[in-house]
Amino acid sequence: MVDAHCHLNYPKYENDLDEVVKRAKEKGVGKIINVGTSLEYSKIAVELSEKYENMYAIVGIHPHDSGNVNGNWEKDLETLIKTPKVIGIGEIGLDYFAHNDVDSKIQKGVFEKQIEIAFKNKMPIQIHSRKAADDILDILSNYKSYFLNPPGMFHCMAGNLEYLKKILDLGFYVGFDGNITYKGLAPGEDTSLEELVKYTPLDRIITETDAPWLTPEPYRGSRNEPSYVIITAESIAKIKGITFDEVNNTTTKNAETLFNI
Ligand code: NI
Numbered sequence: 364m365v366d367a368h369c370h371l372n373y374p375k376y377e378n379d380l381d382e383v384v385k386r387a388k389e390k391g392v393g394k395i396i397n398v399g400t401s402l403e404y405s406k407i408a409v410e411l412s413e414k415y416e417n418m419y420a421i422v423g424i425h426p427h428d429s430g431n432v433n434g435n436w437e438k439d440l441e442t443l444i445k446t447p448k449v450i451g452i453g454e455i456g457l458d459y460f461a462h463n464d465v466d467s468k469i470q471k472g473v474f475e476k477q478i479e480i481a482f483k484n485k486m487p488i489q490i491h492s493r494k495a496a497d498d499i500l501d502i503l504s505n506y507k508s509y510f511l512n513p514p515g516m517f518h519c520m521a522g523n524l525e526y527l528k529k530i531l532d533l534g535f536y537v538g539f540d541g542n543i544t545y546k547g548l549a550p551g552e553d554t555s556l557e558e559l560v561k562y563t564p565l566d567r568i569i570t571e572t573d574a575p576w577l578t579p580e581p582y583r584g585s586r587n588e589p590s591y592v593i594i595t596a597e598s599i600a601k602i603k604g605i606t607f608d609e610v611n612n613t614t615t616k617n618a619e620t621l622f623n624i
Contacts, residue, residue, distance in 0.1 A: 453489025
């Protein structure tokens, strides 16, 4: 199994990273992809990919951090991309949820630049989208002629079925996290994650944790880690009425195909 999106590059793992990695391996999580949210955290993700054989890095500027970029950020990002175990650009996108106060024009500019950098360098993109479905689809449609096949994945899918359908039509994979084990609707959403899991074909699903956040039940409230991606896969199997092995085999293949790992 692959954890295609986590942040072991964050300080929360400074003291016990070796144990976290060991537990993941013991549970059958063979590959871990750490994702940058700023240049600083992208660099740490790259360092980890050089230190641990089973780790890869996705580098990029998160919409929350898009207001803090300096004049050289595009050049710095392109330098990071050249590192051997960088396999994608993320997490990039738009976040219009209440807690993000970065102006939408700034978010869009940084998102668009990173799409250009990604496809120019033949890298898939990993998208963060929160309450911004229309603008995300507008921007992606504008870049359709630059798309790789497949173009990338949506991280931590949320939204309605219409949005999901359009994402699938564009050729993207869809990532699900531990929050699919939570009861009820997430704040600001009108469609349950269970419905989204049901609708998404297994051959388009990728498993991820977003650790340290989105810890699945029954560990919700504590720090998340890649070994818990197994719980998300078990939940997908239950929702779809299929076996864990089917979910494990297909989602692993999906992640390995998309990121060429
Ligand atoms: Ni994340």
